[in-house]
Amino acid sequence: MEPTAILAAIALVPQPAELAVTGGTAPAATEVRYVEDASIPAEGYRLSVAEDGIRIASSDEAGRFYAGVTLRQLALPDGSLPCVEIADAPAFAWRGMHLDVSRHFFGVDDVKRFLDLMAAHKLNRFHWHLTDGQGWRLDVPSHPELAAASARRNGRKDEAEEPFAQGDHFFYAEEEVRDVLAYAAARHIEVVPEIEMPGHFGAVLGTHPEFACVDADGNRIGWNEICAGNDAALACMEDVLDDVCRLFPFGVVHIGGDECSRKKWRDCPRCQARIKAEGLADEDALQNWISRRMVRFLEARGRRALGWDEYLLGGGVSTNAIGMRWRGGGGAGGGPSNFVSAATMAAAGHDLVMANSRWVYLDYPQGLPDDPCRYTFDKQKPLDLCYAFDPLRDIPPELHGRVLGGQGCNWTETTPTREILEWKMWPRACALAECLWCGAGRKPSYDDFLRRLEVHRARLVADGVNAAPVPLPPDPLAR
Ligand code: ACM
Ligand code: ZN
Numbered sequence: 001m002e003p004t005a006i007l008a009a010i011a012l013v014p015q016p017a018e019l020a021v022t023g024g025t026a027p028a029a030t031e032v033r034y035v036e037d038a039s040i041p042a043e044g045y046r047l048s049v050a051e052d053g054i055r056i057a058s059s060d061e062a063g064r065f066y067a068g069v070t071l072r073q074l075a076l077p078d079g080s081l082p083c084v085e086i087a088d089a090p091a092f093a094w095r096g097m098h099l100d101v102s103r104h105f106f107g108v109d110d111v112k113r114f115l116d117l118m119a120a121h122k123l124n125r126f127h128w129h130l131t132d133g134q135g136w137r138l139d140v141p142s143h144p145e146l147a148a149a150s151a152r153r154n155g156r157k158d159e160a161e162e163p164f165a166q167g168d169h170f171f172y173a174e175e176e177v178r179d180v181l182a183y184a185a186a187r188h189i190e191v192v193p194e195i196e197m198p199g200h201f202g203a204v205l206g207t208h209p210e211f212a213c214v215d216a217d218g219n220r221i222g223w224n225e226i227c228a229g230n231d232a233a234l235a236c237m238e239d240v241l242d243d244v245c246r247l248f249p250f251g252v253v254h255i256g257g258d259e260c261s262r263k264k265w266r267d268c269p270r271c272q273a274r275i276k277a278e279g280l281a282d283e284d285a286l287q288n289w290i291s292r293r294m295v296r297f298l299e300a301r302g303r304r305a306l307g308w309d310e311y312l313l314g315g316g317v318s319t320n321a322i323g324m325r326w327r328g329g330g331g332a333g334g335g336p337s338n339f340v341s342a343a344t345m346a347a348a349g350h351d352l353v354m355a356n357s358r359w360v361y362l363d364y365p366q367g368l369p370d371d372p373c374r375y376t377f378d379k380q381k382p383l384d385l386c387y388a389f390d391p392l393r394d395i396p397p398e399l400h401g402r403v404l405g406g407q408g409c410n411w412t413e414t415t416p417t418r419e420i421l422e423w424k425m426w427p428r429a430c431a432l433a434e435c436l437w438c439g440a441g442r443k444p445s446y447d448d449f450l451r452r453l454e455v456h457r458a459r460l461v462a463d464g465v466n467a468a469p470v471p472l473p474p475d476p477l478a479r
Contacts (some may be wrong), residue, residue, distance in 0.1 A: 001082075006076075009082070011073070012074070014434040015444050020084060023083055026052075027080055032054040035055060038059050042063070042093070043060065044089025046058070062124070065187070065188050066188075091441070091442070093404055094406065095405055095407070095437060096406065097408050098355065099412070100411045102130070103413045104413075117422075122437050126191045127254065129411075137171045139171050140243040143236060181249070193247075198225050198256075198260045199256070199258065199260030211226060211227055214227070215268070216267075225260050228270075228286050229271040242301070245303055251303055253303045255307050260287055262286065291307065304321065306322040311323075321350060322404070323346075323352050323353070324352075325342040326356065347399060351403075352391075355406060356389075360408045361377075361411065363411040363415065367380045387446050389435045390439075422465050427453055427456075457470060
């Protein structure tokens with residue numbers, strides 16, 4: 001094969017930083033030699049394929065692993081390897097993918113498959129959304145009643161139960177979590193557990209109705225949020241975080257923080273008593289008080305907290321805490337009481353992970369003409385929009401160093417099975433992986449991505465992935 005023909009046949013996703021075709025091919029079984037080279041950046045590698053041998057250099061195990069990922073994608077249809085010189089390293093340290101297992105539960109086998117696909121695209125942070133209104137999915141020794149009460153496959157009350165094959169439980173037992181953690185570690189993926197509070201708290205309230213807000217007559221008024229005036233409720237969450245810190249080795253724990261309606265706190269005498277006792281201005285300040293308490297709790301256990309925009313509302317939270325921006329673009333978005341822009345968080349000294357719903361929410365439709373799947377929302381997030389994702393967008397240049405990276409999000413209200421999850425994720429997650437690995441600075445054109453994706457999507461399909469088709473670009477002649 002001519003070098004130009006070989007170059008055309010190579011379809012790597014994400015595209016490496018530097019790729020040169022040197023001519024000729026090496027047989028599939030060519031011996032690989034590994035070299036340590038401290039000058040290569042973290043997670044980066046140099047890969048040299050020559051007719052008489054393959055050489056991989058890296059400064060760490062992750063780089064060596066990613067060279068292997070690239071090597072597998074390099075194989076030509078006959079199994080031979082094109083001779084190349086590749087130098088590569090990621091633009092962002094946080095290249096994440098989120099999975100909501102509360103709205104619909106996904107068992108260990110599905111999670112492992114999810115991790116395999118992440119690793120095959122050099123994604124390295126698994127954000128495991130373990131709790132929400134519809135189901136508590138983590139068995140914790142301090143409060144076994146929480147998971148025991150979430151033994152439904154399907155968190156949606158308006159849909160029939162579906163058959164499922166993870167024994168008779170619909171949460172992760174401790175040994176299952178350890179199994180997932182080991183599987184992730186072998187693929188250089190860190191697991192970020194999320195325990196939602198103070199909103200999205202309905203699953204806990206189903207088990208502990210006494211943790212809900214009440215009115216002046218003692219009648220229950222809260223259904224989705226913790227009663228911030230209830231010491232036992234807050235202590236329960238601290239017990240859970242204690243268990244989480246023992247079980248999960250990664251240094252970051254997500255504590256939710258989004259979409260907490262603080263109206264109930266206004267009408268709850270216990271919450272009002274807390275506001276008075278702590279000298280707080282209002283209900284917004286009460287949420288900020290919870291954030292500070294939980295951030296400190298995690299800090300004392302050597303962990304950094306991570307949370308959605310609103311948990312940093314009002315400022316004053318330890319700068320050790322990381323913000324996960326989910327609304328709109330980097331600068332704007334949110335109603336007045338939820339307005340904490342990414343730039344505001346970064347300027348206050350917080351590191352950021354960008355998960356903006358505008359680009360990376362994969363539970364939105366992808367713009368396919370005859371899509372058989374239901375989606376949770378109407379707004380289209382087609383492949384080209386995902387490919388336009390840039391975690392640094394709207395962040396002032398002097399604060400770029402605060403952006404750890406970004407991630408895609410898979411909310412599962414309308415995603416009951418692995419097949420549907422894969423259809424919604426792939427190939428859009430390929431676009432996100434490339435945005436995060438390359439960064440806007442060296443990301444190729446969308447046309448170039450589409451050329452490689454044609455080959456790469458077929459690779460996914462051959463691997464049994466239920467990938468959606470690539471949408472056709474808009475017809476320039478159509479009016
Ligand atoms: C979110 O989408 N509520 C984080
Ligand atoms: Zn209350």
